[in-house]
Amino acid sequence: MEFTTRGLWTLIHGMGFGGLYLMACSGAIVELYRRYGPRSPAPVAGRDESFLRIYLAVMAVLAWFAVLTGAYIVYPWYRAVAPAGTTSLAEFPQRLLMSSPSTSAWHSIGMEWKENVAWLAPISITMAAAVAIRYGRNLKDHLQLRAALLGFVWISLLAAGIAVFFGAMLNKNAPVEGGSTFHLVERGQL
Amino acid sequence: MSAQDSHVAGISAHIPNGAGAAAVLAAGIGSFLVALFALLADKIAAIKNLMIFYRPTGPLSGVTTCAIVVWLAVWLILHERWRNRTLALARINTVAFILLIVGVLLTFPPITDLF
Numbered sequence: 001m002e003f004t005t006r007g008l009w010t011l012i013h014g015m016g017f018g019g020l021y022l023m024a025c026s027g028a029i030v031e032l033y034r035r036y037g038p039r040s041p042a043p044v045a046g047r048d049e050s051f052l053r054i055y056l057a058v059m060a061v062l063a064w065f066a067v068l069t070g071a072y073i074v075y076p077w078y079r080a081v082a083p084a085g086t087t088s089l090a091e092f093p094q095r096l097l098m099s100s101p102s103t104s105a106w107h108s109i110g111m112e113w114k115e116n117v118a119w120l121a122p123i124s125i126t127m128a129a130a131v132a133i134r135y136g137r138n139l140k141d142h143l144q145l146r147a148a149l150l151g152f153v154w155i156s157l158l159a160a161g162i163a164v165f166f167g168a169m170l171n172k173n174a175p176v177e178g179g180s181t182f183h184l185v186e187r188g189q190l
Numbered sequence: 191m192s193a194q195d196s197h198v199a200g201i202s203a204h205i206p207n208g209a210g211a212a213a214v215l216a217a218g219i220g221s222f223l224v225a226l227f228a229l230l231a232d233k234i235a236a237i238k239n240l241m242i243f244y245r246p247t248g249p250l251s252g253v254t255t256c257a258i259v260v261w262l263a264v265w266l267i268l269h270e271r272w273r274n275r276t277l278a279l280a281r282i283n284t285v286a287f288i289l290l291i292v293g294v295l296l297t298f299p300p301i302t303d304l305f
Binding site (some may be wrong): 046065067071072073076079080108109110113115116117119120124126127131134135142144145147148149151152153155158159 | 211261293
């Protein structure tokens with residue numbers, strides 16, 4: 001059982017930051033409905049207020065880490081151009097996908113969409129975190145602001161969902177691999 | 191936003207909603223700009239070359255950096271202008287959501303290919 005450096009970074013980018021962000025999004029939506037929905041009876045407690053602020057701020061950090069590691073660490077490996085005379089495209093995922101009609105759309109639709117739409121998630125959630133930090137429990141008095149916050153969190157969930165889905169499918173069809181290899185378990189160790 | 195928007199009837203607020211409105215509208219603009227810059231870089235070779243800030247990442251580096259810089263600048267400017275005001279947020283929300291949805295749609299390659 002082993003990892004390559006590129007495979008590990010892809011894992012950190014996709015499952016670590018992206019996947020965790022996606023899960024956190026559903027939690028944020030539930031929390032926002034629970035606290036500020038029309039039937040939520042009690043005023044928001046100070047402890048709850050701090051929790052939501054920290055939760056959204058951590059989500060914003062996760063979202064930025066996801067897009068930055070994606071764009072500046074994993075994507076350059078993905079789009080690397082194979083030198084002339086290369087016989088194996090295993091270390092050139094974009095070229096590998098585009099070399100076959102049955103996989104080229106994973107790049108032309110999947111990656112082309114994912115690489116841009118993913119950035120809407122950190123923008124949206126940074127706004128949501130900033131609003132939650134500034135208004136705190138006073139959000140209860142700002143119906144329109146709450147609606148905007150929820151709407152942007154929903155769209156960030158959609159954007160992150162698109163990015164995570166296509167990221168997983170791209171990596172399934174043409175994994176980003178290469179670099180140093182780390183052996184986790186050798187044959188005979190188990 | 192006109193001065194008439196301040197003190198709009200029916201808006202209940204302990205804190206003016208202007209800072210929130212600035213954040214919401216700026217996020218809508220930022221999201222739209224990501225898609226707009228990506229579209230321009232995709233369709234115009236000169237812009238594509240201009241957007242290569244970091245060669246291994248290609249035009250994506252410039253597209254996203256430009257969108258983020260403009261988004262933050264717009265946010266800062268709107269925040270300075272609106273932070274002590276109470277605005278009619280429904281209209282601002284509508285504009286921000288339209289920009290956000292158009293942003294999502296414009297990043298979808300089959301729609302981008304229509305231009």
